[in-house]
Amino acid sequence: MPRVDTRREPMPKLEPSARRETFEEVAVGYEQATAEHEAIRCILCPRQPCVGGCPVGVDIPQFVKALREKDMPAAVRILKSKNSLPGICGRVCPQESQCERQCVIGKLGAPIAIGRLERYVADWEMAHGPIAAAAPTSSQPSGKRVAVVGSGPAGLTASADLVKSGHQVTIFESLHTPGGVLAYGIPEFRLPQRIVKSEVEYVCSLGVELRLNWVVGKTITIDEMLSDGYQAVFLGTGAGLPQFLNLAGENYGGIYSANEFLTRINLMKAYLFPSYRTPINIGQVVAVIGGGNVAMDSARCALRSGAREVYLVYRRSRTEMPAREEEIENALEEGVIFKLLTNPRKFLGNDQGQVTGMECVEMELGEPDQSGRRRPVVKAGSEFVMKVDTVVVAVGTTPHPLVPSTTPGLTVSAHGTIAADEESGLTTRPAVWAGGDATTGSATVISAMGAGRRAAAAIDRYLREGIRPS
Amino acid sequence: MHRILRKEDLTPSVHLLEIEAPAIARKARAGQFVMVRLDEAGERIPLTLADWTPQAGSITLVFLEVGRETNMLAKLCAGDCLTDVAGPLGQPTHIEKFGTVVCVGGGVGVAAIAPIARSMSEAGNRVITIMGARSNNLLFWEDRLKSVSHEFIVTTDDGSHGRHGVVTQPLKEVLERAPCPDRVIAIGPAVMMKFCALTARPFSVKTIVSLNPIMVDGTGMCGSCRVSVAGQTRFACLDGPDFDAQDVDWDLLLNRLRTYSDKEKQALEIWRRQCASAPAREGESSGHAQG
């Protein structure tokens, strides 16, 4: 093995002190020199284990090779032939548990920063104008029409693949902006909206028709689509139904679900009120309840929207936190205060019905539960009150019941997820496929994209050859 | 983009817009609403479907000027466009042949009760309509409601037209009759609906109200519209907006409606100032009536 450089190029970031004032992207991105240097660390191993770690099978060594040969158009083409949303994935993929985890260099030191290189290539294209799309495998038009429900990563990927295979694709999206969680959930400082917009435009440029404000189950049903001339339907409806804690006082004003909080801020741009006209109330002291990525995003949004103190209230310890380590560090750097091993009991309010406080208990960790994490148990006599004026409940979401409840024969699990074949995504309804968070519950952008890709392949086989996996 | 086909000023502060929205017109049912966003910077606001024509591909919305969005909407004219209209949302009102149905509409709620009264009448019910407003010049659609009602009562708070007083008085009288009507549906400001619920309570007649909490998406993904009904948290956009009036936690609804009052006031003031300093636009908005 040739001598390898085991240190990766660090990602330049905005100073933590500057971040509190702005929704600008925290990670600045590699310069050409750093990107090329990072690319040279890759040994282009023929077995390319990294590719197996990517749910959409990006040809990692090939695009990295093109990058170090300074053939950027080629790098773009290679990347986009497998991934229609590289600027998004390069930013938000949990690379450490996907492609980079499989990288051989990881055994010696830091794995190749695949995600950052992917982002560099995507950003290069955005700065230099679109590169002629990876010649869509010039399929003959099939004359078949497919309806895709939802414009999140699952729906966008399925649509791009289906249109490349020669089918006519229409996306039906209930919101006024496409992108799913990418548009309403993930904040600007991690994923700028211009990136999402440009990658959605790329998918549309392939020939996908996008219909916004179509609430499937209301404006049109799945049965109506199938009788209106769509031969197949893909459901990429995500897991957008917010969960609450069911504690007393939870409906006081000033208590938000993370979905509402993030939607007001990201989709409706409430942080620019009154120029943008959707309001949000962010008080002096904000408590965010939860320990996942959604909680981190909410806490960091609250800090940037003028809160003096932002607490992250989590019932286990830092080791059990499901959020990505990188995001935990970013949140701490920016000044989010972690209240670990703490659980709310009830909410307190004033005579105007607005939240003023939160009664909490301290927790300690007991025996491991089914998830393998140590179960938090209440410490006797540990009640205390936190004074807060805004609360964000970030304890998870489940798939929305609207499509299942209006589609006879579509089976859902006890958790509300749409039952579908794991490989093909076929549901219990003929000609209806599903994938992404709608079938798995909240997961990741790239796993949703992988599911969209597999379903698109199954739909293509079905439409071309009448083959339906059992 | 949804083009405005027609605009009508029903009162100085209540306006009607007929809007191009063929997909919504095809599916609309009485009791449902749409989410409207005026322009790129706008808020998503819910407005009830006051009427719809599948053949023409149009829907009709009727709104009261209360804050910035509705004041801005009021400035639009036929030919202008709304950036986004999504729907029809919410559960349709339960329509069935119940027997005698009392439809109560207060203020701008008259527009929302109109399609319900019509559907109830078409379903073979005897429809008693009670509509009310603060004053004669705030009344609209009297003829439209009369034409679908078997019995029609109108009230004004100041006695300038119809009966002097509020809608709960005639409601009580109608409910005292033997036999008692089989169902009451009341739509209007939250306070009016609350008092209709109180009036109907002793008569143990099923009373339905259409709740109007603050919404963001209107499709069940945010929880902004949560209300408490029979002790349970429900999403008005998904499970409602119709609920059994006797089970509603009215204080919670009224409190949650106040959540943004400071910001709403600020937004309206800023907009009024902008209007005043932009002489190119038409004169000041006509009136400011609180629902």
Ligand SMILES: Cc1cc2nc3c(=O)[nH]c(=O)nc-3n(C[C@H](O)[C@H](O)[C@H](O)COP(=O)(O)OP(=O)(O)OC[C@H]3O[C@@H](n4cnc5c(N)ncnc54)[C@H](O)[C@@H]3O)c2cc1C
């Ligand atoms: C705040 C937040 C941060 C996250 N951060 C990360 C991260 O850093 N990295 C990562 O990998 N993952 C992250 N995730 C998870 C990731 O975003 C999701 O797993 C992914 O978006 C799922 O994609 P999807 O296409 O299945 O669904 P979604 O992205 O949820 O898209 C579903 C779309 O369907 C639409 N829809 C739903 N119902 C209907 C209907 N009836 N009619 C029409 N349209 C409908 C919705 O409006 C939405 O646009 C995060 C999630 C959140 C909430």
Ligand SMILES: Cc1cc2nc3c(=O)[nH]c(=O)nc-3n(C[C@H](O)[C@H](O)[C@H](O)COP(=O)(O)OP(=O)(O)OC[C@H]3O[C@@H](n4cnc5c(N)ncnc54)[C@H](O)[C@@H]3O)c2cc1C
């Ligand atoms: C299901 C439903 C149907 C409705 N139908 C009609 C109708 O047919 N005609 C009509 O005139 N009004 C209707 N409303 C009320 C209407 O949505 C509000 O008047 C409007 O949003 C006010 O916006 P604004 O910017 O002008 O006022 P703001 O200054 O924002 O607020 C003024 C008042 O409106 C309430 N409000 C503010 N934002 C919202 C929001 N996003 N959703 C609901 N209420 C809000 C506030 O509590 C306040 O009392 C309906 C509300 C609901 C929930």
Ligand code: SF4
């Ligand atoms: S898409 Fe995600 S998992 Fe795949 S190579 Fe890129 S960063 Fe890695």
Ligand code: SF4
């Ligand atoms: S495993 Fe690592 S070193 Fe090997 S090709 Fe993939 S990125 Fe390069």
Ligand code: FES
């Ligand atoms: S308005 Fe968002 S859930 Fe009802």
